[in-house]
Amino acid sequence: MIVEVLAVGTELLLGQIVNTNAATIGARLAEAGFDHYHQAVVGDNVERIAEAVRLAIGRADALIITGGIGPTQDDVTREAICAAAGAEMDFSEEQADTLRRRWAERGREMPESNLRQAQYPEGAELIANTKGTAPGLRMCIEGAWVFAVPGVPAEMLPMLDNDIVPFLRRESGSGEAVVVSRLIRTWGESESLIAEILDDLYETSVNPTVAFLASSGEIKVRLTAKAATEEEALGLIAPVEAEVRRRLGTQVFGIDEDTIERVVLELVEAHGWKLATAESATAGMVAARLTSVPGASKVFRGSIVAYQEDVKTGVLGVPRAIIDTEGVVSEATACAMAEGVAALLGADVAIATTGSAGPDPQEQPVGSMVVAVHTPEGTRARSLQVPGDRERVRAYTTTAALHLARLALAGAWWGSADHTHWDRREPSGR
């Protein structure tokens, strides 16, 4: 099964947005075991889209088109599919009703232009959009399957995973060969050191294969096995996963969709404790990450974002003497913030952050950050030197704070020499 990807959007050609969809779809096609040789991008132009569709269906079994199915005049993918297939435009009263109902549910009248989203090329099937209003399309043109999905990633992805990939698996008859991946998520060492630690597995392991992925300071080890059944694939993965875990120890914090924020909440809940945060440099980012998890309210009490010094002393009760002698960006201040918020909000566990996020230095050089964690076992702080700009410094510190809390909650209190590689810059090579 050969599959191509065509992204539609003048803003892509103008470089105003990056074509992340093509990468996402490419990764999914690879996982599913499909061949994928061509990606293309064209603007919002009926003729050029139609020509690209005809080129693709001439050499592939399937084509996935992203973008151009919204409600505005420059959304012309539907028209282009008609042109490529020599089909008329049809109209779905059912879809029109769905659109009207969605608008009405929000107490509003639908602008007429939205009815464009109820149009579809004659012979096409609609694919439900669970995250937005524009339905996707599936149509067979001269023996090739053509799909059209929204350009918005959050709307595109469910259609890809729930409709298109399963459909193509069935169509290709290769549904019985399954590809299974396990993502072993780690934090604490650099990608290159982990690659060194696992080098022999990387070199010798054929099924499963071993790959490394880095994002936001977390390194993922992906094990991918191909077998007749999912059970068999998992059986191939299990011994390699066990070996990876043995070598990486407490660096491993989760599997697949586990996130560090969920792991932290689960650990706090397992102890029967409550959690709070006190944030200066990250200013709410740790709290926002924790509360992105449904049910966070079971253990999360709240946060004090103490952006100004007098909020740290006045609200959190950080002793003035500590700030005067140690500074705002210090381990002593971070510990006092953590203990202060635990007392104020009635929490057993507290995470605190302070630091100099830039672009101008505050007391310390830009990137000098401090995280403190308080538990009923005690309070400990850790200084970090984070590379990059303000946004990156804040994001990496947020992730580091959650991981240091995880380690403390797991009884693996850190020393100042542990996990010193987490702040390595992501590799830029390609």
Next chain:
Amino acid sequence: MIVEVLAVGTELLLGQIVNTNAATIGARLAEAGFDHYHQAVVGDNVERIAEAVRLAIGRADALIITGGIGPTQDDVTREAICAAAGAEMDFSEEQADTLRRRWAERGREMPESNLRQAQYPEGAELIANTKGTAPGLRMCIEGAWVFAVPGVPAEMLPMLDNDIVPFLRRESGSGEAVVVSRLIRTWGESESLIAEILDDLYETSVNPTVAFLASSGEIKVRLTAKAATEEEALGLIAPVEAEVRRRLGTQVFGIDEDTIERVVLELVEAHGWKLATAESATAGMVAARLTSVPGASKVFRGSIVAYQEDVKTGVLGVPRAIIDTEGVVSEATACAMAEGVAALLGADVAIATTGSAGPDPQEQPVGSMVVAVHTPEGTRARSLQVPGDRERVRAYTTTAALHLARLALAGAWWGSADHTHWDRREPSGR
């Protein structure tokens, strides 16, 4: 001058890296005033690269190829250009010496495989690589200019800016044509309604062109003009921009790189006021957005994330009676939170959020959100019904809170029927 872009690399097709080069080059081509209708990606395969080159030179005046000119066996762009042009492979002794010298300068002996980087299609000119070892190529094939540059962005970009774009400007003789875009940023109405309001401009305006972009509830109107000089292009944009602003009124909050968080901070600072937030459902996201702006500390005091009811009463001083009679998710509670945090943190302006973000309803149906804004002029709350999942509800509420604050600070206090379309789902098209 029509220019195409071809990215070479199996890792792009596998989704292991994102094709940022295409976006970078697209933006540069637009700035230079070249027409750019097609981008493509193929893997490290001689035949498919050669076929893509022939397709491009059949319809464009120039083609920029990124990637596949490194030293390893899978770098086959040079071979593919030979195949497309029917040319022999030549070898540059001078380039070989340059390579050997660069390795020697680092005290290392060059692996023989690196001599591949001294090969070039007969008739091609080499383009110096100031950031790496692989030289770029420029070659005329059947009247079209074909360029090959490294896939590493840091090596690609200097060749693009210093060699390729200036060369094409000279070749096209249109060195003087520039393209200028203005992005008019709005919030408050749906993309489809804005498209309706501006429909005649969209239909009739040729220079500048009008386009619509949506992200996170904000709608952008892009005006793009082509002219001999930047000044002339801006002169073409000015009257259309004035008309768009006239029709959209207070919905317009900024231009180009303006963000709502920066606009809010500037308004607070202009009044000589201080700002704080009290957040329940958004749990720090409003504070995190505001503090993403460098210098936010000039006006931002801090935030109380009051995730639990007793934190709202105990720390923010929301009267128990209000929660008991009106509920936690109510305009009265949101107003009391805003006033409470202003008093506690010594702020003149406060933004408060509460609501039911899901996935399970809390008091009210999922997506029932309330934002309150307090200024020295008074306190007002606004109920919102936000579609989507937890992540989306929180993100849209954060954006809405900042925009409602902007309107209040600009003296445009909202009524309950204003800006009712802001919470429309993002359109699927792009």
